[in-house]
Amino acid sequence: MGSGGGDSRVDLDRLYPFPVREFWLEIGFGGGEHLLAQASANPDVGMIGCEPFINGVAGLLAQADARGIRNIRVHPDDARDLLDVLPDGALDRVFILFPDPWPKTRHHRRRIVTMETLDALARVMKRGAELRLATDHTDYGHWMLAHIQRHSAFAWMAESADDWTTRTGDWPPTRYEAKALKQGEECLYLRIRRDGRERVVEKTT
Numbered sequence: 001m002g003s004g005g006g007d008s009r010v011d012l013d014r015l016y017p018f019p020v021r022e023f024w025l026e027i028g029f030g031g032g033e034h035l036l037a038q039a040s041a042n043p044d045v046g047m048i049g050c051e052p053f054i055n056g057v058a059g060l061l062a063q064a065d066a067r068g069i070r071n072i073r074v075h076p077d078d079a080r081d082l083l084d085v086l087p088d089g090a091l092d093r094v095f096i097l098f099p100d101p102w103p104k105t106r107h108h109r110r111r112i113v114t115m116e117t118l119d120a121l122a123r124v125m126k127r128g129a130e131l132r133l134a135t136d137h138t139d140y141g142h143w144m145l146a147h148i149q150r151h152s153a154f155a156w157m158a159e160s161a162d163d164w165t166t167r168t169g170d171w172p173p174t175r176y177e178a179k180a181l182k183q184g185e186e187c188l189y190l191r192i193r194r195d196g197r198e199r200v201v202e203k204t205t
């Protein structure tokens, strides 16, 4: 994706040859099953997919072409670079589904869900926008929730004690999730709202 003119921020409206009602971003779409399903179910939404794994990107584009899906644009690289060039308050939904868990403590800093990423998301997401996170890794699930709770711009939308154990009907499955369920893993599904509050990150000592 290139930027729009002299401004360093991308002009999202110019990415699609037709008007779109909202912009949704999927970070790390892997094989692209969720992105394709969402794009197909929501043809009036401008979908942006971000994935550095080039085979995943090639597969997604081939599938989109074969199925006549025209509302997907791809950033074939690190999501953090893309977040830097998105305009303030541009996104209505963001999906980070089964991100690499980096289970070893010394690798935790490589996780995509960090205060820095949440801060960047807080800037580019509209007030009231939704962030969906999923993982089959218990420790990363706790990590995700702890980070959300420390960031004042986000709030967990849990309504009942167990609603993090199931996907909503408008949340298609992914390849990684299917593999995890087949292996008997439990999956965690988090729906997070970009609150109206300012971006204040709680400091740790």
Ligand SMILES: C[S@@+](CC[C@H](N)C(=O)[O-])C[C@H]1O[C@@H](n2cnc3c(N)ncnc32)[C@H](O)[C@@H]1O
Pocket (backbone or CB within 6 Å): 027, 028, 029, 030, 031, 050, 051, 052, 053, 056, 077, 078, 079, 080, 096, 097, 098, 099, 100, 112, 174, 175, 176, 177
């Ligand atoms: C465990 S896979 C899950 C793929 C897919 N979401 C699914 O559920 O099947 C994690 C994906 O995140 C991608 N990824 C890792 N770091 C990333 C980054 N910084 N920006 C965007 N994608 C990233 C990887 O290439 C990989 O495809």
